[in-house]
Amino acid sequence: MVTSREIRLKSRPVGMPSAENFEVATVTVPDPAPGEVQVKNIWMTVDPYMRGRMVDRASYVPPFQLGEPLQGGAIGEIAASNDPRLKRGDLVSTMFGWRESFNAPAANVQKLETFGLPPQAFLGVAGMPGLTAWVGLLKIAALKPGDVVFVSAAAGAVGSVVCQIAKIKGHTVIGSAGGAAKGAFLKQIGVDHVIDYKATANLTEALLRAAPNGLDVYFDNVGGEHLVAALTAANRFARFALCGMISQYNAATMPAGPPNLILAVGKSLRLEGFIVSNHFNLLPEFQKDMSGWMREGKLTWKETVENGIENAPAAFLKLFKGENLGKMLVKLA
Amino acid sequence: MVTSREIRLKSRPVGMPSAENFEVATVTVPDPAPGEVQVKNIWMTVDPYMRGRMVDRASYVPPFQLGEPLQGGAIGEIAASNDPRLKRGDLVSTMFGWRESFNAPAANVQKLETFGLPPQAFLGVAGMPGLTAWVGLLKIAALKPGDVVFVSAAAGAVGSVVCQIAKIKGHTVIGSAGGAAKGAFLKQIGVDHVIDYKATANLTEALLRAAPNGLDVYFDNVGGEHLVAALTAANRFARFALCGMISQYNAATMPAGPPNLILAVGKSLRLEGFIVSNHFNLLPEFQKDMSGWMREGKLTWKETVENGIENAPAAFLKLFKGENLGKMLVKLA
Numbered sequence: 001m002v003t004s005r006e007i008r009l010k011s012r013p014v015g016m017p018s019a020e021n022f023e024v025a026t027v028t029v030p031d032p033a034p035g036e037v038q039v040k041n042i043w044m045t046v047d048p049y050m051r052g053r054m055v056d057r058a059s060y061v062p063p064f065q066l067g068e069p070l071q072g073g074a075i076g077e078i079a080a081s082n083d084p085r086l087k088r089g090d091l092v093s094t095m096f097g098w099r100e101s102f103n104a105p106a107a108n109v110q111k112l113e114t115f116g117l118p119p120q121a122f123l124g125v126a127g128m129p130g131l132t133a134w135v136g137l138l139k140i141a142a143l144k145p146g147d148v149v150f151v152s153a154a155a156g157a158v159g160s161v162v163c164q165i166a167k168i169k170g171h172t173v174i175g176s177a178g179g180a181a182k183g184a185f186l187k188q189i190g191v192d193h194v195i196d197y198k199a200t201a202n203l204t205e206a207l208l209r210a211a212p213n214g215l216d217v218y219f220d221n222v223g224g225e226h227l228v229a230a231l232t233a234a235n236r237f238a239r240f241a242l243c244g245m246i247s248q249y250n251a252a253t254m255p256a257g258p259p260n261l262i263l264a265v266g267k268s269l270r271l272e273g274f275i276v277s278n279h280f281n282l283l284p285e286f287q288k289d290m291s292g293w294m295r296e297g298k299l300t301w302k303e304t305v306e307n308g309i310e311n312a313p314a315a316f317l318k319l320f321k322g323e324n325l326g327k328m329l330v331k332l333a
Numbered sequence: 334m335v336t337s338r339e340i341r342l343k344s345r346p347v348g349m350p351s352a353e354n355f356e357v358a359t360v361t362v363p364d365p366a367p368g369e370v371q372v373k374n375i376w377m378t379v380d381p382y383m384r385g386r387m388v389d390r391a392s393y394v395p396p397f398q399l400g401e402p403l404q405g406g407a408i409g410e411i412a413a414s415n416d417p418r419l420k421r422g423d424l425v426s427t428m429f430g431w432r433e434s435f436n437a438p439a440a441n442v443q444k445l446e447t448f449g450l451p452p453q454a455f456l457g458v459a460g461m462p463g464l465t466a467w468v469g470l471l472k473i474a475a476l477k478p479g480d481v482v483f484v485s486a487a488a489g490a491v492g493s494v495v496c497q498i499a500k501i502k503g504h505t506v507i508g509s510a511g512g513a514a515k516g517a518f519l520k521q522i523g524v525d526h527v528i529d530y531k532a533t534a535n536l537t538e539a540l541l542r543a544a545p546n547g548l549d550v551y552f553d554n555v556g557g558e559h560l561v562a563a564l565t566a567a568n569r570f571a572r573f574a575l576c577g578m579i580s581q582y583n584a585a586t587m588p589a590g591p592p593n594l595i596l597a598v599g600k601s602l603r604l605e606g607f608i609v610s611n612h613f614n615l616l617p618e619f620q621k622d623m624s625g626w627m628r629e630g631k632l633t634w635k636e637t638v639e640n641g642i643e644n645a646p647a648a649f650l651k652l653f654k655g656e657n658l659g660k661m662l663v664k665l666a
Contacts, residue, residue, distance in 0.1 A: 052599070059599050060569070060599050060600070223594075223595060227594075228590075236393070242597050242598050243598065244598060245594075245595045245598060248595055254592035254593070255592055255595075256589060256590060256592060257561075257589060257590025257591040257592045257593070257594045258590040258591075258594065259587035259588055259589060259590045260587070260590070261556075261560075261578075261590045261591065261594070262556060262578045262581055262588075263606075264575050264604065264605075264606035265575050265576065265577060265578060265606040265607075265608070266385070266392050266393050266606070266608065267393070267606065268393075268605075268606050268607050268608055268611060269605070269606050270603065270604070270605040270606075271597065271603070271604040271605070272597075272601075272602070272603040272604070272605075273596075273597035273598040273599070273600065273601050273602050273603075274598075274601050275598070275599065275601055278601060
């Protein structure tokens with residue numbers, strides 16, 4: 001029997017979430033029942049999509065419940081096993097984040113083979129964010145030779161992988177991110193034109209300067225003004241992968257839509273939203289590509305790490321202030 | 334030598350066009366030079382897309398020039414020929430609308446084989462609007478078995494063909510149009526649920542009632558509130574063919590974009606704009622389908638006809654007031 005702290009949703013945020021929407025609770029985790037394992041989490045992830053689950057509405061994943069622990073990706077270690085398939089010390093990947101320890105049926109955790117990578121990479125570049133980048137760029141936007149690629153939130157967990165895949169494949173890449181540190185990282189990973197949107201009075205003009213011949217692919221993590229600028233700068237037959245719209249997740253009232261969406265007609269644009277969980281069938285192809293690029297030293301990544309479960313809400317909140325460079329993680333042990 | 338009246342763009346409309354933006358001029362048409370033909374127009378078309386060409390900006394077709402005759406689809410008869418390929422009395426299809434007579438190189442007019450249809454059908458159901466409907470529904474929205482289809486401006490030249498193709502293929506079709514006469518026409522062509530948007534306080538609620546299980550395809554001719562409603566009512570993986578946004582063509586200021594566009598992410602929606610002229614390679618396939626359906630009596634159409642070149646501007650203006658049922662045409666001779 002161990003004690004575990006967990007983060008619960010105390011109240012549903014309206015607009016920008018705050019620390020008051022979360023509470024830390026301590027629970028007792030009994031010994032695992034037959035067929036169960038006990039997992040001690042080492043890493044957990046905070047991701048922008050979790051904001052959507054804090055709203056009480058039907059969506060592609062059910063909403064978080066008040067008074068219940070939050071959920072999300074985590075990497076842990078088997079602390080005790082009551083199932084022959086897993087043994088103490090095994091690393092596992094689960095969706096039981098936001099808590100220090102838990103019991104679960106062995107079938108609900110996935111044994112992690114790290115192939116020499118740090119385990120937390122499987123919450124980022126080698127995990128869901130990496131797959132999101134790969135699917136969105138190669139399958140949804142259907143990247144093809146000669147495409148000029150624009151990426152928003154380009155220094156984030158997803159965006160930075162999009163930029164690097166596009167560079168590996170020889171494309172001109174324009175990345176938008178806020179602040180000098182992110183810009184320097186983007187330059188380091190080979191992004192051709194960096195737009196510091198926080199220092200840019202007119203994003204559309206900045207994008208048109210960076211892409212004087214227009215853009216063919218836009219990987220949208222942000223929505224809002226970034227999407228408006230991309231519609232204006234798009235070439236005919238450009239494809240937009242709509243991955244997320246972080247600029248709008250905390251809108252308490254209906255945000256404004258892109259007033260220039262009509263350009264999609266005249267320019268024959270394709271805007272396509274996607275959810276990575278609908279593309280898990282592509283995991284083997286993704287892993288083959290990514291492991292090859294990593295072996296060749298072509299893919300790098302950044303992490304921003306908070307320590308301790310009690311700081312998980314703060315880590316989450318920083319996502320919406322753009323305070324993460326690369327993957328935002330919480331180290332639990 | 335004959336005289337011909339033509340409609341010229343007198344001033345560029347700002348917001349809703351008016352009669353003052355047009356002027357009638359009379360010109361002299363000499364005998365055709367060698368290699369030329371003289372055409373006497375019988376029918377001309379007015380289409381919503383022409384509004385875009387009245388603005389002085391780069392687009393997929395160059396803007397109309399002030400003081401010059403407008404252009405657009407027309408069906409005429411060879412009045413005199415100075416080229417062996419065409420003879421007096423031949424019917425031709427051209428882009429020299431908005432005028433009564435003209436000379437042109439024989440290579441710039443296309444001899445029309447009517448296959449027993451009235452010649453003006455080639456400005457509508459058997460012409461560009463029909464191809465637009467067919468391409469948008471079958472190729473862009475990629476209609477597949479079981480799809481529930483929503484069509485805006487459903488009683489128009491394009492929309493009414495979309496509805497009928499979807500019905501021929503066995504789909505549930507919801508059509509939006511303004512007024513009882515259009516609603517009756519939609520019922521006549523088999524549309525399952527008619528929404529009279531002019532008599533509907535809340536279009537989204539009306540659409541959700543008409544499509545209780547959601548919609549899978551939206552053929553957008555209108556934009557604005559129709560697009561907002563379709564985003565809300567869309568099922569996962571729905572496809573939107575963005576054909577036009579007539580509700581916004583006359584906006585003097587930037588119109589509001591759909592505030593719920595973010596739904597495209599969570600529902601994995603695809604919104605794709607298209608221009609029919611990029612799909613002329615599909616004409617043979619279109620003609621095979623359409624001629625078969627027409628022979629079998631499965632396709633019908635309506636025309637709204639104004640008479641005389643002097644009434645062409647009025648016919649055009651009626652498009653934006655929704656005063657046409659089916660294809661709006663001007664009979665010139």
